[in-house]
Amino acid sequence: MSSERRFRIQAVARATGLNSATLRAWERRYGVPAPERGENGYRMYSQQDIDLLQRMGGLIEAGHAPSDAARIAQASPPVEALPPLQAPEVPTPGPADAVREALLAATHALDGDALRAAVHRALTLGPAWRIHEEIFVPVLAEIGERWARGELTVSHEHFATEAISAALRDLLRLMEPPAGARRVLLACVDEELHSLPLLGVALLAAHAGWQPVTLGARTPPLALASAVQQLRPSAIALSATMARPNPEWHDYATAVGDVPWIIGGQAAMAAQGALETLGATVGASARDLVDFLAHVGPGRSP
Ligand code: B12
Known part of the structure; x- marks a missing residue:
């Protein structure tokens, strides 16, 4: 080296x-x-x-x-040199660091006013998808770590998840899709309660000019199949966090029919090979959805 x-x-x-x-x-x-x-x-x-x-x-x-x-x-080489990276040992805390800290402190204290104030500050820090990626995702991951170490309880986790989900739903409501936007249908697989990741995926879909339709947690293959029949989406995005002993990947492949589909989340990443064999694209992060949708076609139907 x-x-x-x-x-x-x-x-x-x-x-x-x-x-x-x-x-x-x-x-x-x-x-x-x-x-x-x-x-x-x-x-x-x-x-x-x-x-x-x-x-x-x-x-x-x-x-x-x-x-x-x-x-x-x-x-393309850079037009002008970008500023060098801050030395990792002495990172300068920016507004995003301060908001992340405030969200975590309010969660520990179960302080609703402080949590709302921190969420509102987060909402001023950039486009919706970036707020989610840079603030909410790392905070949720940290809450998960602290819960796993016994430093936070399920009440703390619910308390924070509730406020963050509400903020993401508000952001989504504000991102009205353009007229004629094509639909992407979003759902969690059966038994999956981690529905919050889908909200981040929906934000990116809306950012890419698509109309996200979110079914939410625990969507069995048959329920997905009937929604596909009724809504005729141009793309489908599924989320699977928890590994299950007998995942019904094959039934999901049947449920989506010939609609292009992407699936993300920890359990999907672990089953990448099997899922790709069934025709799915497997996404490591919500951003992969943007790439996937770009391959499916323009957000607006011609
Ligand atoms: C909030 C939360 C919950 C809430 C969920 C509420 C809700 N409405 O979503 C509740 C209380 C329901 C819950 C329950 C459980 N949870 Co929980 N939970 C979390 C927590 C803290 C945050 C989840 C979250 O929203 N993360 C933010 C999202 C955006 O990040 P992400 O999931 O990593 O997703 C990213 C990528 O995977 C990808 N992605 C995800 N989906 C998709 C889809 C597409 C199409 C694409 C392209 C990309 C993509 O993009 C995202 C952003 O880049 C995590 C901690 C963590 N590290 O995530 C634990 C965590 C996921 N939970 C965990 C556990 C163990 C559980 C329970 C088993 C606890 C229990 N004993 O009951 C149950 C299982 C419930 C079930 N059957 O589903 C573990 C999972 C460990 C594992 N993989 O085995 C974690 C990691 C906590 C930990 N550190 O141990 N949980």
Whole structure:
């Protein structure tokens, strides 16, 4: 490895605003970037890798599909040098850090006023999908960790989830789809109670100009099949967090018929091979939906 400064994935995630699952997914799918590996196997990113990621992120924000953004970012050198990454040991806390901390502190204290105030501050910090990705997703993951360590109870988790879900629903209501927008049908698989991830997916669908229709938690294959019959969606997005002993992937493949489908969440990632064999696209992060929808076609029907 060269003597040039290298950064670990968490530092790169903080510097680029992309989460680590997205960084790994872009590397796997588009080879963007291809960081060196340290002796311990950890990814070690160079400043050039970070510049490339920032270019690709900027292109996606400007409306390019991720696959196009990857190609363009790799082909075009930066017009001007981007500011170097902050040293990972001394990250400067920004407004997003402060809001994340405030959300966690309010959750610990079960303080409704403080939680509402922190959620409102979060809503001022950028476009809806970015607020979700940079603030709500890491806070929910941290709440999950603290719950698993016994530092927070289910009441704390419900308390925070309720407020964040309400905020995401409000954001979705504000993102009126354009006239003639095509439908993407969203649902959690059977027995799946983690419906909140679907709200993030719905936000990105709306951002891409599609009309999300969300069925929510615990949607058995037959219920999905009847919704597909009735709504005739142009695409289907499913979410599966918890692994189950006998997942009915085959029944879902039947339920979707010939409608293109994507499935994400931890359980879907673990069953990637089986799902792809059944014709599904497997998404590592909600952003993968944008790429998938771009391949399905324009958000508005011709
Ligand atoms: C809130 C929460 C709950 C709430 C859910 C409320 C709701 N309405 O959603 C409730 C209380 C119901 C719940 C219940 C349980 N939970 Co829970 N929960 C969480 C928590 C804290 C947040 C979940 C969340 O919304 N995350 C934010 C989302 C946006 O992130 P994500 O799920 O990682 O999704 C990302 C990607 O996977 C992807 N993605 C997901 N879906 C899709 C779909 C598409 C199409 C695409 C493209 C991408 C995509 O995009 C997302 C963003 O990038 C997590 C902690 C965590 N790390 O997530 C635990 C967590 C998921 N829960 C866990 C557990 C163990 C449980 C319970 C078994 C607890 C129990 N003993 O009862 C039950 C199981 C219920 C069930 N059968 O489904 C574990 C799961 C561990 C595992 N995989 O085995 C976690 C990780 C907590 C932990 N650290 O242990 N939970």
